[in-house]
Amino acid sequence: MSTVVLQNIEKRYGEHIAVSDFNLSIGQGELVALLGPSGCGKTTTLRMVAGFVDATAGSITFGDRDVTLLAPYHRNTGMVFQSYALFPHLNVAENVAFGLRRRGVSRADIEKRVAVALDRVRLGALKDRMPKNLSGGQQQRVALARALVIEPDVLLLDEPLSNLDAKLREEMRVEIRQIQQSLGLTTIFVTHDQEEALSVADRLVVMNVGRIEQIGTPFELYEKPGTEFVATFIGGANILKGRSEGAVFVLADGTRLPLAGGDKPCSVLGIRPERITITAGRAAALGADTCSLVGKIAVRTYLGAVVEYIVTLASGETLRVREQGRGSAHDLPKPGDAVTLTWPAAASIRL
């Protein structure tokens, strides 16, 4: 295991810039998730670390080893592919042994290490199966064992869970995290699923059109998003535009909302849908540090644990509001109802 440092990484294809200004330093045993919409450059970045894509500028180091110019087969990374890429002509044990063979490990050692690796992913009993006779979840474990057994400097996971069904995905997520932590593996995890990234990563790197938007812990990214993109991409914040005048935020139609925490000027506010309270009719007396807006319910979606409303404001903008279920359908506001939306000033995120 070792630290991984990516410095000023850039990848261009002719005029097209796939990744640029990418700086990231990953501590030993840390799991970092690269998160972003498709085409944001996260997979390209991962493939540059693996060596399948040549960076056009910058450097990549594993510990004190500069691997920027190394071929993929000299890098000692362990990668789990989205399609798993199990060798269809080799059985489970031979798949796992493949990397050890290439390293000239002795036959007896190979057998031992393969057995350990397969036990770790609870597949010891299936070592003679061919990949095509395995379920998706089992294939994914073989792929993981194959990447782990070579003791890679860094474990690379390329959307490893996207081909699994929802229930299995959650199980594997936990399992991968446990194995990663128990072995102290430095890991890069690429995903487009924000929930997956939040739940599994020590730190997240949110990418958009080839650039890093923000790096931080799940908590930091959710509670203190640095940009409008991050605020909406993670957790789907509502966006209000306007300008700040001291401790007050003025919307385009003149509505004034109190701001908390300093005078730093801003022109965009983000509000999480679950921080907003919805009240039928006009709200009574409000505290000085409570924001409020009136509107009409356009759509109500019942999702079981929560109820989601889309509320149209007087200005024509819409806000999403998420509320805990109330246990009774009667007192839920209906589409067409006039409602007041309130939230504490501290819940407004300055962007």
Added chain:
Amino acid sequence: MGAASSSSLASGAAVGASRTRSAAGRRVGAEYLMPAPGMLLVALFLLLPLALMLRFSFDHFSPGELLTGAFTFENYQKFFSDGFYQRVLGTTVFVSLVTTALCLVMALPLSYYISRLDHPRLKSTLIILVVLPLLMGNAVRTAGWMVMLGDRGVVNSIFVALGFSARTILYTPTAVIIGLTSVLLPFMVITLQSVMEGIDRRIEEAALNLGAGPLTTFMKVVIPLAMPGIVAGTVLCLILSMNAYATPVLIGGPKFHMMAPTIYDQVTQGANWPFGSALAFVLMTVTVILTIASSLVIARMSNR
């Protein structure tokens, strides 16, 4: 652990790092030479001979001599002034058009039937049984039709058993067309079947749902959607029937003349290479014109 394994990698790494700045993409240049031997073979032993043949078709024929070095149109003039060869070409075109049309008419129901079979094993068995005759070779398949159509063959025996008199079928143009149709039908079936396989069944169900009967659905929905396959199959059948050798020679008999056997006789028996070459290029040109024309006709029919 892992010290042993990563150290062996590290030594490889040192070698790797001394090369130019390219990790994944290095040493790709040599890869592009891989098709070269095959291309060389095809170029040297097919394209070059064809070029030589083209040159020969403009050469003057003098018995006992190879390339005389002359440049003349006399071989093509000979073709266009001699009624015999024009009749041979006419027969060839006629037989090819009829054969191709028959193949199309017969292949449409058969390939549709195969493509809509629900039973996967039966389907793959039928497909194999369509492909197998194709790869049995023209000699063997033509022998089959001689057994069928001979004076005492299967067909005549059935005629006699039914109380009709036996008749001569072998060595007639009809026999050639029957034989050739059977030889080329698999090409059409395979081509159409693979296209029809790709037609979403729900489109047909939509047509049925909208009140079209099965036959109307087939004519107005399946056939237009299978048009790329119909064109491809037609072109293939035309090319192959224009150039057919074994069937006309064996089933047509010595008095029946088509282009391919005539070319063979000119080049080998007559040793008239210039004229044989000219015939070959006339045949290829007419074939190309015919395939283009038939594609256009089919395309126009389908646009209506």
Added chain:
Amino acid sequence: MSVLSDRSLRRLGRWSFSGLALAIFAFLILPLVCVIWVAFFANKIVSFPPEGYTIDWFKNALAVASFRDGFLLSLRVSALASLSALALGIPAALLIGRRQFPGRSAIMGLLMSPLVVPGIVGGAAIYMFFIEWEVATEIQMAATLPGLMIAHTVIAVPWTMRVMVASLVSLDPALEEASMNLGANRWVTLFKVVLPVARPAIVAAALLSFVISFIDLELSLFLVGPGRTTLPIAIVSYLQWTLDPTICAVATIQIVLIGSMLLIADRFVSISKAF
């Protein structure tokens, strides 16, 4: 009022459609079935129905020198042509099936071009070329085994390419990346991953090339020599004079040989995909 309900009409239509399809199918298969049938007839002159059955014609067939020698020559030529086509076709397919690059379709077009050149035209052209070659270099090519083998390799290469490229195109590129990621360089990846995974296609390509070479008639017509004839040519020259159970026995031998090779090949890669 119709006496038939909609449902029974549809059932009738479906049955008659199946009947029509199967009749067309019979048209395709029947000649081969008849050849095999006649090969076992007791009577020497072909007439139906037979007077009895025998297997003597198979012994007879093997006794005819032109058939025996033709069969052996065809086996040799086809085996050599099939191997040469693999040797030339696999490297080409490895590039074309796995990489996108400018000129890819031009290279593929060149390698597939033997498919669109009619056999008689190609055969005549190669024949004249070989004679010219012989005049220029005094090395005989026409009517020799190498000459025949080269020509057959030319027509087998496109079929090898079709099967191999189809297989390699569908190869998950991540397999090669996984191999390199685990420490295998390009050569090791080629021999430990790509070729083993493509093995079914290689077997199928070899068998199909063999068959294509074995059944070739038109090209070979020009390139065989006296006493050096392939089996299909021996069959055709015999058929020009006689149709008897002996020739049907020969044809049956070819049908069984080719049929079993194709069925084996089909177990590896669906043959109909090669068309």
